[in-house]
Amino acid sequence: MQASRARLFKEYKEVQREKAVDPDIQLVCDESNIFKWTALVKGPSETPYEGGVFQLAFSVPEQYPLQPPQVRFLTKIFHPNVHFKTGEICLDILKNAWSPAWTLQSVCRAIIALMAHPEPDSPLNCDSGNLLRSGDVRGYQSMARMYTRLAAMSKKG
Amino acid sequence: MEDDAAIGVSDHVSSESNLEDSSCCCPICLGPFIQLSYLDKCFHKFCFNCILRWTNVVAGKHRSLPSSVKCPLCKTENVSIVYGGEGSSFQRHYVNKDFEDSFILSRAHRYRLQCYYTDQGLLDDIFNISQYWRSRKYTQPNCWLESWLRREIQALIQEKDVDIIMHHILGVVKAALWTRKEQKSHMNSPEKKQEEFKMSVSEAARRFLAAKTDRFVYEIQLFLASGMNIEAYDAVYIQRLGWSSPGINTEVSHSALVDRTTVIPYLYIFDGDSDENE
Numbered sequence: 457m458q459a460s461r462a463r464l465f466k467e468y469k470e471v472q473r474e475k476a477v478d479p480d481i482q483l484v485c486d487e488s489n490i491f492k493w494t495a496l497v498k499g500p501s502e503t504p505y506e507g508g509v510f511q512l513a514f515s516v517p518e519q520y521p522l523q524p525p526q527v528r529f530l531t532k533i534f535h536p537n538v539h540f541k542t543g544e545i546c547l548d549i550l551k552n553a554w555s556p557a558w559t560l561q562s563v564c565r566a567i568i569a570l571m572a573h574p575e576p577d578s579p580l581n582c583d584s585g586n587l588l589r590s591g592d593v594r595g596y597q598s599m600a601r602m603y604t605r606l607a608a609m610s611k612k613g
Numbered sequence: 614m615e616d617d618a619a620i621g622v623s624d625h626v627s628s629e630s631n632l633e634d635s636s637c638c639c640p641i642c643l644g645p646f647i648q649l650s651y652l653d654k655c656f657h658k659f660c661f662n663c664i665l666r667w668t669n670v671v672a673g674k675h676r677s678l679p680s681s682v683k684c685p686l687c688k689t690e691n692v693s694i695v696y697g698g699e700g701s702s703f704q705r706h707y708v709n710k711d712f713e714d715s716f717i718l719s720r721a722h723r724y725r726l727q728c729y730y731t732d733q734g735l736l737d738d739i740f741n742i743s744q745y746w747r748s749r750k751y752t753q754p755n756c757w758l759e760s761w762l763r764r765e766i767q768a769l770i771q772e773k774d775v776d777i778i779m780h781h782i783l784g785v786v787k788a789a790l791w792t793r794k795e796q797k798s799h800m801n802s803p804e805k806k807q808e809e810f811k812m813s814v815s816e817a818a819r820r821f822l823a824a825k826t827d828r829f830v831y832e833i834q835l836f837l838a839s840g841m842n843i844e845a846y847d848a849v850y851i852q853r854l855g856w857s858s859p860g861i862n863t864e865v866s867h868s869a870l871v872d873r874t875t876v877i878p879y880l881y882i883f884d885g886d887s888d889e890n891e
Binding site: 459462463466470483519521522555556557559603 | 640641642666686
Protein backbone atom coordinates (compact mmCIF):
# COMPACT_ATOMS: atom_id res chain seq x y z
CA MET A 457 0.00 0.00 0.00
CA GLN A 458 2.64 2.46 1.10
CA ALA A 459 4.97 1.32 -1.67
CA SER A 460 2.36 1.82 -4.36
CA ARG A 461 1.51 5.26 -3.03
CA ALA A 462 5.14 6.31 -3.00
CA ARG A 463 5.68 4.99 -6.47
CA LEU A 464 2.58 6.72 -7.85
CA PHE A 465 3.71 9.94 -6.29
CA LYS A 466 7.05 9.57 -8.08
CA GLU A 467 5.20 8.96 -11.32
CA TYR A 468 3.05 11.99 -10.67
CA LYS A 469 6.12 14.17 -10.35
CA GLU A 470 7.68 12.62 -13.43
CA VAL A 471 4.51 13.21 -15.42
CA GLN A 472 4.55 16.87 -14.44
CA ARG A 473 8.06 17.16 -15.76
CA GLU A 474 7.51 15.10 -18.88
CA LYS A 475 4.43 16.87 -20.12
CA ALA A 476 6.35 18.92 -22.64
CA VAL A 477 8.13 15.87 -24.03
CA ASP A 478 5.22 13.68 -25.04
CA PRO A 479 2.51 15.87 -26.52
CA ASP A 480 0.48 12.78 -27.41
CA ILE A 481 -0.17 11.81 -23.82
CA GLN A 482 -1.79 13.78 -21.05
CA LEU A 483 -1.94 11.91 -17.77
CA VAL A 484 -4.01 13.35 -14.97
CA CYS A 485 -4.33 12.05 -11.46
CA ASP A 486 -7.67 12.17 -9.69
CA GLU A 487 -7.61 15.06 -7.23
CA SER A 488 -8.69 13.02 -4.25
CA ASN A 489 -7.45 9.52 -5.08
CA ILE A 490 -3.95 8.78 -6.29
CA PHE A 491 -5.08 5.31 -7.41
CA LYS A 492 -7.40 6.77 -10.05
CA TRP A 493 -5.95 8.36 -13.14
CA THR A 494 -7.24 9.40 -16.50
CA ALA A 495 -5.26 9.91 -19.66
CA LEU A 496 -5.94 11.66 -22.91
CA VAL A 497 -4.05 10.13 -25.79
CA LYS A 498 -3.94 11.32 -29.37
CA GLY A 499 -4.80 8.86 -32.08
CA PRO A 500 -1.59 7.99 -33.93
CA SER A 501 -1.11 9.56 -37.34
CA GLU A 502 -1.74 7.56 -40.50
CA THR A 503 -4.27 5.45 -38.66
CA PRO A 504 -8.06 5.71 -38.67
CA TYR A 505 -7.71 7.19 -35.18
CA GLU A 506 -5.70 10.20 -36.37
CA GLY A 507 -7.15 13.47 -35.19
CA GLY A 508 -9.06 11.85 -32.35
CA VAL A 509 -8.40 12.26 -28.67
CA PHE A 510 -9.16 9.18 -26.59
CA GLN A 511 -9.79 9.12 -22.90
CA LEU A 512 -8.42 6.24 -20.83
CA ALA A 513 -9.36 5.40 -17.25
CA PHE A 514 -6.72 3.88 -14.98
CA SER A 515 -7.53 2.02 -11.84
CA VAL A 516 -4.32 1.22 -9.97
CA PRO A 517 -4.29 -1.75 -7.58
CA GLU A 518 -2.74 -1.47 -4.15
CA GLN A 519 -0.08 -4.00 -5.14
CA TYR A 520 1.08 -1.75 -7.96
CA PRO A 521 3.64 -1.94 -9.52
CA LEU A 522 3.76 -5.65 -8.76
CA GLN A 523 0.35 -5.88 -10.40
CA PRO A 524 -0.62 -4.03 -13.56
CA PRO A 525 -3.06 -1.14 -13.54
CA GLN A 526 -6.51 -1.75 -14.99
CA VAL A 527 -7.01 0.43 -18.03
CA ARG A 528 -10.01 0.91 -20.26
CA PHE A 529 -11.12 3.28 -22.96
CA LEU A 530 -13.77 5.75 -21.85
CA THR A 531 -14.00 7.04 -25.40
CA LYS A 532 -15.81 4.76 -27.79
CA ILE A 533 -13.33 3.19 -30.19
CA PHE A 534 -13.63 0.65 -33.01
CA HIS A 535 -10.56 -1.51 -32.60
CA PRO A 536 -10.10 -5.31 -32.65
CA ASN A 537 -8.49 -5.40 -29.22
CA VAL A 538 -10.83 -3.05 -27.42
CA HIS A 539 -14.24 -4.15 -26.17
CA PHE A 540 -16.75 -1.96 -27.96
CA LYS A 541 -19.08 -1.61 -24.99
CA THR A 542 -16.83 -1.69 -21.92
CA GLY A 543 -13.64 -0.23 -23.39
CA GLU A 544 -11.67 -3.16 -21.96
CA ILE A 545 -8.26 -3.53 -23.60
CA CYS A 546 -6.65 -6.81 -24.59
CA LEU A 547 -2.96 -6.15 -24.26
CA ASP A 548 -0.37 -8.61 -22.99
CA ILE A 549 1.55 -6.11 -20.89
CA LEU A 550 -1.61 -5.40 -18.93
CA LYS A 551 -1.89 -9.09 -18.13
CA ASN A 552 0.78 -11.80 -18.23
CA ALA A 553 3.58 -9.75 -19.71
CA TRP A 554 3.34 -7.02 -17.11
CA SER A 555 6.63 -5.84 -15.67
CA PRO A 556 6.97 -3.50 -12.70
CA ALA A 557 9.30 -1.38 -14.79
CA TRP A 558 6.32 -0.15 -16.80
CA THR A 559 4.81 3.15 -15.73
CA LEU A 560 1.40 4.65 -16.40
CA GLN A 561 3.10 6.82 -18.97
CA SER A 562 4.71 3.90 -20.76
CA VAL A 563 1.43 1.98 -20.62
CA CYS A 564 -0.13 4.89 -22.51
CA ARG A 565 2.61 4.61 -25.10
CA ALA A 566 1.93 0.90 -25.41
CA ILE A 567 -1.76 1.59 -25.96
CA ILE A 568 -0.95 4.12 -28.66
CA ALA A 569 1.22 1.48 -30.30
CA LEU A 570 -1.65 -0.99 -30.07
CA MET A 571 -3.95 1.50 -31.77
CA ALA A 572 -1.50 1.70 -34.67
CA HIS A 573 -0.92 -2.05 -34.79
CA PRO A 574 -4.11 -3.98 -34.05
CA GLU A 575 -3.88 -7.71 -33.33
CA PRO A 576 -6.94 -9.13 -35.06
CA ASP A 577 -6.13 -12.67 -33.89
CA SER A 578 -7.01 -11.95 -30.28
CA PRO A 579 -10.08 -9.80 -30.72
CA LEU A 580 -12.32 -8.32 -28.07
CA ASN A 581 -14.28 -6.63 -30.83
CA CYS A 582 -15.11 -9.51 -33.17
CA ASP A 583 -16.64 -7.34 -35.88
CA SER A 584 -13.51 -5.28 -36.09
CA GLY A 585 -11.30 -8.34 -35.90
CA ASN A 586 -13.23 -10.18 -38.58
CA LEU A 587 -12.97 -7.28 -40.98
CA LEU A 588 -9.21 -7.29 -40.66
CA ARG A 589 -8.93 -11.06 -40.68
CA SER A 590 -10.95 -11.32 -43.84
CA GLY A 591 -8.68 -8.76 -45.44
CA ASP A 592 -11.19 -5.96 -45.57
CA VAL A 593 -8.78 -3.27 -44.42
CA ARG A 594 -10.84 -0.51 -46.05
CA GLY A 595 -13.96 -1.66 -44.25
CA TYR A 596 -12.15 -1.68 -40.92
CA GLN A 597 -10.59 1.68 -41.55
CA SER A 598 -13.80 3.40 -42.53
CA MET A 599 -15.64 2.00 -39.51
CA ALA A 600 -12.79 3.01 -37.20
CA ARG A 601 -12.61 6.46 -38.77
CA MET A 602 -16.33 6.93 -38.43
CA TYR A 603 -16.26 6.16 -34.72
CA THR A 604 -13.22 8.36 -34.27
CA ARG A 605 -15.21 11.24 -35.82
CA LEU A 606 -18.27 10.44 -33.78
CA ALA A 607 -16.69 9.89 -30.41
CA ALA A 608 -13.13 11.16 -30.31
CA MET A 609 -13.27 14.51 -32.05
CA SER A 610 -14.70 17.68 -30.66
CA LYS A 611 -17.97 18.62 -32.35
CA LYS A 612 -16.46 21.78 -33.78
CA GLY A 613 -13.69 19.93 -35.61
CA MET B 614 11.03 31.96 -27.09
CA GLU B 615 12.09 29.15 -29.36
CA ASP B 616 15.45 28.93 -27.68
CA ASP B 617 13.79 28.63 -24.30
CA ALA B 618 11.60 25.80 -25.48
CA ALA B 619 14.57 23.93 -26.90
CA ILE B 620 16.46 24.17 -23.63
CA GLY B 621 13.42 23.03 -21.76
CA VAL B 622 13.04 19.99 -23.93
CA SER B 623 16.66 18.93 -23.76
CA ASP B 624 16.48 19.28 -19.98
CA HIS B 625 13.54 16.98 -19.90
CA VAL B 626 15.12 14.51 -22.25
CA SER B 627 18.26 14.25 -20.17
CA SER B 628 16.30 13.77 -16.97
CA GLU B 629 14.20 11.16 -18.66
CA SER B 630 17.16 9.27 -20.05
CA ASN B 631 18.61 9.30 -16.55
CA LEU B 632 15.51 7.59 -15.39
CA GLU B 633 15.65 5.10 -18.17
CA ASP B 634 19.20 3.98 -17.84
CA SER B 635 18.20 3.60 -14.20
CA SER B 636 21.46 4.93 -12.87
CA CYS B 637 19.68 7.07 -10.31
CA CYS B 638 16.79 5.02 -9.14
CA CYS B 639 15.23 1.62 -8.93
CA PRO B 640 12.94 0.92 -11.90
CA ILE B 641 10.41 -0.72 -9.58
CA CYS B 642 9.93 1.85 -6.82
CA LEU B 643 11.39 4.72 -8.87
CA GLY B 644 13.16 5.81 -5.70
CA PRO B 645 16.84 5.80 -4.83
CA PHE B 646 18.32 2.33 -4.43
CA ILE B 647 17.89 0.76 -1.02
CA GLN B 648 20.26 -2.17 -0.61
CA LEU B 649 21.44 -2.10 -4.20
CA SER B 650 21.28 -5.47 -5.87
CA TYR B 651 21.81 -6.91 -9.32
CA LEU B 652 20.34 -9.70 -11.37
CA ASP B 653 23.04 -12.22 -12.09
CA LYS B 654 22.85 -12.39 -15.88
CA CYS B 655 21.90 -8.95 -17.15
CA PHE B 656 23.20 -6.98 -14.16
CA HIS B 657 20.26 -4.62 -14.07
CA LYS B 658 20.02 -2.83 -10.76
CA PHE B 659 17.14 -2.82 -8.27
CA CYS B 660 16.48 -2.34 -4.59
CA PHE B 661 16.86 -5.74 -3.01
CA ASN B 662 13.36 -5.71 -1.55
CA CYS B 663 11.77 -4.48 -4.77
CA ILE B 664 13.23 -7.21 -6.94
CA LEU B 665 12.70 -9.82 -4.24
CA ARG B 666 9.00 -8.95 -3.98
CA TRP B 667 8.66 -9.06 -7.75
CA THR B 668 10.40 -12.44 -7.82
CA ASN B 669 7.92 -13.72 -5.25
CA VAL B 670 5.00 -12.42 -7.29
CA VAL B 671 6.31 -14.23 -10.36
CA ALA B 672 6.93 -17.39 -8.36
CA GLY B 673 3.39 -17.22 -6.97
CA LYS B 674 1.98 -17.50 -10.46
CA HIS B 675 3.66 -20.82 -11.12
CA ARG B 676 2.54 -24.12 -9.71
CA SER B 677 6.11 -25.15 -9.06
CA LEU B 678 8.91 -22.80 -8.19
CA PRO B 679 10.51 -21.40 -11.31
CA SER B 680 14.27 -21.56 -11.42
CA SER B 681 14.61 -18.13 -12.94
CA VAL B 682 12.97 -14.74 -13.12
CA LYS B 683 12.74 -12.44 -16.12
CA CYS B 684 14.39 -9.10 -15.67
CA PRO B 685 11.63 -6.45 -15.51
CA LEU B 686 13.72 -4.28 -17.80
CA CYS B 687 15.14 -6.58 -20.45
CA LYS B 688 13.38 -9.95 -19.95
CA THR B 689 16.65 -11.81 -19.54
CA GLU B 690 16.19 -14.93 -17.43
CA ASN B 691 18.13 -14.67 -14.19
CA VAL B 692 18.58 -17.33 -11.55
CA SER B 693 19.70 -15.19 -8.66
CA ILE B 694 19.82 -11.76 -7.11
CA VAL B 695 23.27 -10.57 -6.16
CA TYR B 696 23.27 -8.21 -3.21
CA GLY B 697 25.21 -7.03 -0.21
CA GLY B 698 28.23 -6.22 -2.33
CA GLU B 699 30.54 -4.45 0.06
CA GLY B 700 34.23 -4.38 -0.47
CA SER B 701 35.32 -7.78 -1.61
CA SER B 702 32.28 -9.95 -0.92
CA PHE B 703 28.67 -10.31 -1.93
CA GLN B 704 25.71 -12.60 -1.38
CA ARG B 705 23.23 -14.32 -3.63
CA HIS B 706 19.57 -14.98 -3.29
CA TYR B 707 18.44 -17.74 -5.60
CA VAL B 708 15.04 -17.51 -7.24
CA ASN B 709 14.62 -21.21 -6.63
CA LYS B 710 16.02 -22.45 -3.36
CA ASP B 711 16.39 -25.94 -4.80
CA PHE B 712 18.69 -24.52 -7.35
CA GLU B 713 20.87 -23.11 -4.64
CA ASP B 714 20.91 -26.45 -2.87
CA SER B 715 22.40 -28.10 -5.90
CA PHE B 716 25.74 -26.98 -4.62
CA ILE B 717 26.36 -26.05 -1.06
CA LEU B 718 29.85 -26.24 0.20
CA SER B 719 30.42 -29.43 2.08
CA ARG B 720 32.05 -29.22 5.48
CA ALA B 721 35.31 -30.25 3.88
CA HIS B 722 34.99 -27.38 1.41
CA ARG B 723 34.23 -24.90 4.16
CA TYR B 724 37.10 -26.25 6.14
CA ARG B 725 39.51 -25.79 3.26
CA LEU B 726 38.25 -22.28 2.73
CA GLN B 727 38.86 -21.49 6.37
CA CYS B 728 42.44 -22.66 5.98
CA TYR B 729 42.99 -19.72 3.67
CA TYR B 730 42.24 -17.35 6.51
CA THR B 731 44.97 -18.73 8.73
CA ASP B 732 48.55 -17.62 8.68
CA GLN B 733 50.62 -19.29 6.07
CA GLY B 734 53.29 -21.67 7.32
CA LEU B 735 51.57 -23.34 10.27
CA LEU B 736 52.43 -26.75 8.85
CA ASP B 737 55.85 -25.96 7.51
CA ASP B 738 57.54 -28.06 10.17
CA ILE B 739 55.48 -31.12 9.20
CA PHE B 740 55.62 -30.81 5.44
CA ASN B 741 58.84 -29.36 4.24
CA ILE B 742 58.34 -27.64 0.93
CA SER B 743 61.95 -26.75 0.28
CA GLN B 744 62.96 -30.32 1.09
CA TYR B 745 60.38 -31.42 -1.47
CA TRP B 746 62.05 -29.40 -4.14
CA ARG B 747 65.60 -30.09 -3.10
CA SER B 748 65.13 -33.84 -3.05
CA ARG B 749 63.40 -33.65 -6.42
CA LYS B 750 60.43 -35.53 -5.03
CA TYR B 751 58.36 -33.58 -7.50
CA THR B 752 59.34 -35.97 -10.25
CA GLN B 753 57.00 -38.56 -8.76
CA PRO B 754 53.43 -38.18 -10.02
CA ASN B 755 50.72 -37.58 -7.45
CA CYS B 756 47.49 -39.45 -8.15
CA TRP B 757 45.41 -37.45 -5.64
CA LEU B 758 46.24 -34.08 -7.04
CA GLU B 759 43.27 -33.91 -9.40
CA SER B 760 40.67 -34.54 -6.70
CA TRP B 761 42.46 -32.28 -4.30
CA LEU B 762 42.58 -29.46 -6.84
CA ARG B 763 38.90 -29.84 -7.66
CA ARG B 764 37.84 -29.53 -4.03
CA GLU B 765 40.23 -26.66 -3.45
CA ILE B 766 38.95 -24.67 -6.42
CA GLN B 767 35.32 -25.44 -5.60
CA ALA B 768 35.88 -24.13 -2.10
CA LEU B 769 37.66 -21.02 -3.28
CA ILE B 770 35.26 -19.92 -5.99
CA GLN B 771 32.16 -21.57 -4.52
CA GLU B 772 31.03 -23.11 -7.75
CA LYS B 773 30.31 -26.76 -8.34
CA ASP B 774 31.42 -27.07 -11.91
CA VAL B 775 35.08 -26.15 -11.89
CA ASP B 776 36.34 -28.84 -14.23
CA ILE B 777 37.58 -26.45 -16.87
CA ILE B 778 39.54 -24.40 -14.38
CA MET B 779 40.74 -27.50 -12.58
CA HIS B 780 42.05 -29.14 -15.75
CA HIS B 781 43.64 -25.93 -16.84
CA ILE B 782 45.54 -25.58 -13.60
CA LEU B 783 46.26 -29.30 -13.41
CA GLY B 784 47.73 -29.13 -16.89
CA VAL B 785 49.99 -26.30 -15.91
CA VAL B 786 51.07 -28.08 -12.73
CA LYS B 787 51.81 -31.27 -14.65
CA ALA B 788 53.71 -29.40 -17.30
CA ALA B 789 55.78 -27.65 -14.68
CA LEU B 790 56.56 -30.83 -12.73
CA TRP B 791 56.35 -33.88 -14.88
CA THR B 792 57.21 -33.09 -18.46
CA ARG B 793 60.26 -34.70 -19.89
CA LYS B 794 62.63 -31.85 -20.07
CA GLU B 795 64.60 -33.63 -17.41
CA GLN B 796 68.01 -33.18 -18.90
CA LYS B 797 67.47 -29.51 -18.99
CA SER B 798 65.74 -29.19 -15.67
CA HIS B 799 68.28 -31.36 -13.91
CA MET B 800 70.74 -28.67 -14.60
CA ASN B 801 68.43 -26.14 -13.06
CA SER B 802 68.68 -25.61 -9.37
CA PRO B 803 65.69 -26.77 -7.31
CA GLU B 804 65.11 -23.15 -6.34
CA LYS B 805 64.84 -22.19 -9.94
CA LYS B 806 62.50 -25.07 -10.63
CA GLN B 807 60.33 -24.00 -7.71
CA GLU B 808 60.25 -20.41 -8.92
CA GLU B 809 59.24 -21.52 -12.38
CA PHE B 810 56.52 -23.68 -10.89
CA LYS B 811 55.17 -20.84 -8.74
CA MET B 812 55.24 -18.44 -11.66
CA SER B 813 53.43 -20.60 -14.16
CA VAL B 814 50.83 -21.92 -11.71
CA SER B 815 50.01 -18.53 -10.28
CA GLU B 816 49.75 -17.13 -13.77
CA ALA B 817 47.27 -19.85 -14.67
CA ALA B 818 45.27 -19.51 -11.46
CA ARG B 819 45.22 -15.79 -10.89
CA ARG B 820 42.34 -14.91 -13.16
CA PHE B 821 40.13 -17.36 -11.28
CA LEU B 822 41.40 -17.10 -7.76
CA ALA B 823 42.61 -13.51 -7.75
CA ALA B 824 43.73 -12.51 -4.28
CA LYS B 825 43.85 -16.12 -3.10
CA THR B 826 46.31 -17.14 -5.80
CA ASP B 827 49.59 -16.93 -3.93
CA ARG B 828 48.21 -18.84 -0.99
CA PHE B 829 46.75 -21.39 -3.37
CA VAL B 830 50.14 -21.97 -4.99
CA TYR B 831 51.61 -22.43 -1.54
CA GLU B 832 48.87 -24.90 -0.59
CA ILE B 833 49.51 -26.97 -3.71
CA GLN B 834 53.15 -27.26 -2.81
CA LEU B 835 52.25 -28.16 0.74
CA PHE B 836 49.94 -30.90 -0.44
CA LEU B 837 52.49 -32.25 -2.90
CA ALA B 838 55.22 -32.11 -0.29
CA SER B 839 53.07 -34.11 2.11
CA GLY B 840 52.94 -37.03 -0.29
CA MET B 841 49.68 -37.97 1.40
CA ASN B 842 46.23 -38.71 0.13
CA ILE B 843 43.47 -36.22 0.80
CA GLU B 844 42.08 -37.85 3.95
CA ALA B 845 45.45 -38.19 5.58
CA TYR B 846 46.41 -34.69 4.60
CA ASP B 847 43.20 -33.25 6.03
CA ALA B 848 43.74 -35.18 9.22
CA VAL B 849 47.18 -33.66 9.69
CA TYR B 850 45.88 -30.18 8.91
CA ILE B 851 43.00 -30.57 11.32
CA GLN B 852 45.20 -31.92 14.03
CA ARG B 853 47.57 -29.01 13.69
CA LEU B 854 44.95 -26.29 13.57
CA GLY B 855 42.77 -27.89 16.20
CA TRP B 856 39.51 -27.35 14.38
CA SER B 857 36.59 -29.63 14.41
CA SER B 858 37.10 -31.95 11.50
CA PRO B 859 34.80 -31.90 8.51
CA GLY B 860 33.17 -35.12 9.59
CA ILE B 861 33.51 -35.39 13.32
CA ASN B 862 32.90 -32.91 16.07
CA THR B 863 35.86 -33.08 18.35
CA GLU B 864 36.46 -31.11 21.48
CA VAL B 865 38.63 -28.22 20.54
CA SER B 866 39.79 -25.21 22.37
CA HIS B 867 36.90 -22.85 22.11
CA SER B 868 38.85 -19.69 21.66
CA ALA B 869 40.61 -21.11 18.64
CA LEU B 870 37.33 -22.18 17.13
CA VAL B 871 35.69 -18.83 17.66
CA ASP B 872 38.70 -16.93 16.45
CA ARG B 873 39.02 -18.81 13.27
CA THR B 874 35.45 -19.33 12.28
CA THR B 875 34.37 -15.72 12.48
CA VAL B 876 35.22 -15.35 8.83
CA ILE B 877 32.10 -16.19 6.93
CA PRO B 878 33.10 -17.52 3.57
CA TYR B 879 31.06 -15.35 1.28
CA LEU B 880 31.57 -15.32 -2.41
CA TYR B 881 34.56 -13.31 -3.26
CA ILE B 882 34.58 -10.80 -6.04
CA PHE B 883 37.45 -11.48 -8.30
CA ASP B 884 38.57 -8.29 -9.83
CA GLY B 885 41.94 -7.06 -10.85
CA ASP B 886 42.20 -4.66 -7.96
CA SER B 887 41.88 -7.24 -5.25
CA ASP B 888 45.07 -8.87 -6.48
CA GLU B 889 47.15 -6.05 -5.24
CA ASN B 890 45.43 -5.79 -1.90
CA GLU B 891 46.69 -8.97 -0.46
